[in-house]
Amino acid sequence: MNTGQYISGIGHIGLIGWLLLGDAFAPAPEPFDVTEVAVVSPEEYERIVGMQQPPETDSEAPTPPQPSEPEAPAPQPVTTPDEPPARPERDPKPETPPQDDSPDVTEILPPEPTEVQDEPPEIAPPPVEDVVVAPKKSLRPKPRPAPRVAPEPVAQPEPEAKPDEVVREEVRKDVAGETQKDESDATAPEEAAKEVVTEAEDDPSSAPVSSLRPKTRPSRPTAKPEDTATDRRSAIEKAIAEAAGPDAAPADTPEAPAGPPLTAGEKDALRVSVQRCWNTGSLSSDALRTTVIVGVKLFENGKPDVGSIRLVSSSGGSSDSARQAFEAARRAIIRCGASGYNLPKDKYAQWRDIEMTFNPEKMRIK
């Protein structure tokens, strides 16, 4: 029953498709120029194609020319202790490396030796840069400027009194006098003195009886003339010291110590080194109450110059006890310094001359 509809539908769809896809609605073609094309012959075609292909080349690369053989045989490498080992000459002719499955090893050849001159190269001075120099003193903030005008009004000071050019005497009312003058005060003397008055001219009663002065340092004992035997011994010791080389006698000329001072740790180490040998066991009770200051010069290797050990001063005992205390201190310095005290050599100027105070306060019998 629907067959007609199907046929009608298919017919319409076919008509519409033809209208859309067909040339039924195509516009009329535009007019155009026509050029005549001639027929190309096969030879000509080959010639045209041949102009676009590369030229014909040889399949094998030309072999480079062989280098000429050296006239003289290659010198055998001679190894000398002063020269670097001779490097084998490189074959200028490249060879095709053989097929090798081993990993690639790249031989790093030493650089070509270059001639080195003994003279150091002149190094150009570095360009001067702007260096910030630390100030010696910290920059303190500038004080705020004080106001130039007083915040509060101040009364004008009284004019400075001028000395009266005329000296007048005091005038008082005189009842009995025949003539009367106006009362007036006498001219006041000038407060300033006519001459400079020093402290020495002050009233001595107001001056202190004695001024408190700081305690003076104990004076060093004056050197006594040594006898001939001592001179001879000193000369021998000096000669031995000179022969010892590093034990060269320390300079006697006083110079200001240069370089940084010893640290507290370095001083402590020296103190501990000496006190290990300071034996007070054989000292008398009087000597144990005597503090001695012993001076000593050290050689650069840290060993004490025995001849330089001297008693600088003593306190708290008699001369005999001071001598015993000094001898015990001297033994300590010599014994523990026999191998040289462990002191920084770069600070030799600081410890060349030492004064050691031996205070037996803690070593006393209590």
Next chain:
Amino acid sequence: MKHVLTLLSALLVLGFTVPASAAPLRIEITEGVIEPLPYAVPDFVAENSAASKVAKDLARVVAEDLSGTGLFREIPAGAHISKITSFSSPVQFADWKAINAQALVTGAVSLQSGGRLVVKFRVYDVFAGQELGNGLQFAGTQDGWRRMAHKVADAVYSRITGEGGYFDSRVVFVSETGPKDKRKKRLAIMDYDGANVQYLTNSANIVLAPRFSPTGDRILYTSYETGFPRIYVLDVASVGRRVLEQQTGTMSFAPRFSPDGRTVVYSLSQGGNTDIYRMDIGSGRSKRLTSAPSIETAPSFSPDGSRIVFESDRSGTQQLYIMDANGGEPKRISFGQGRYGTPVWSPRGDLVAFTKQTKGRFHIGVMRTDGSEERLLTASFLDEGPSWSPNGRVIMFTRETQGASGSSSLYTVDITGRNLKRVKTKGGASDPAWSPLQN
């Protein structure tokens, strides 16, 4: 003005050109070590064949004296590198340094005709490489070689320590024999080291507390010869004696010479009360110094003779007091726990040695004359009766062991409390009294 500117300019230039004087490095040593000083005493050189034996013996006695103090330690001869073959030869200090000998004693002995013995010696500070003092020489009889050795040791001791020695001294003591309940006692005298013992009395009577005179030629002691304690004075050279105090119905004991040797202080017990008296030896007159109802005894003069230290129980317990040498109000100086007795003033004058009993133990101790810095040096079942060495460095005392078979011995101790050692005696010994140094 122009001149002033010129001068200032010159000073300014000088200030820059003249180097500053070097300030030495200063350190302070406050702690050291206390140990015996190592020394060496090689055999003295015998300058003739007759002196070869005494030369060796003499060096040994010197070494024993020095080492016996505890302040020195001898390096044995086997360790010596150098040999001293000539007294006048220079010393090889390096060899002695190598064995750490800090002091070296060399000597020579010659026995001359007539039995005269000559000893000379030198003392060296090895590390300083110089001699301590000058050489010294002693001469005497051959029999006195030990005493000469003691003199050498005294000189060495003095040069190293700075204080006098005590080796050339003698000790008087009570020699004891027999069991405790039947002990026999007699006075004896010996060298400080126990050698050369001589008996001064027989053992018929009990004797106590001998004391040397300041010159060492007389001895005071207490004897029960009459049945009661009496004080006698004995001449050492002749061994002659006489009674010093003889009052009927009294007991006298604990005598001691004054420093000048002219007077004696002692205790006199009368009517149950014991007080201290002072007697002039020449005239025999006595003066009573204390008058308390308590027991005052054991007086001892100060070295200057101006004061007397003694013991008294006037406070209820036995304590130490000091009074003027002519009497007067005493001042108590001991305040510790326990009982204090037998005080002896040090020859130096700075200390008082005493016996202390506390907590069932006996001690020998020392304190300052004001009672401060009390130090107990020993402790045992029974320590008592201290006596000072001539230099005030050592104290000798009696130590008695416990039990029925206990015996008494003499001991010495340094005032530091170190070097406690027994004195070699034949048999028991007690109540030591040290003599001054002999001349």
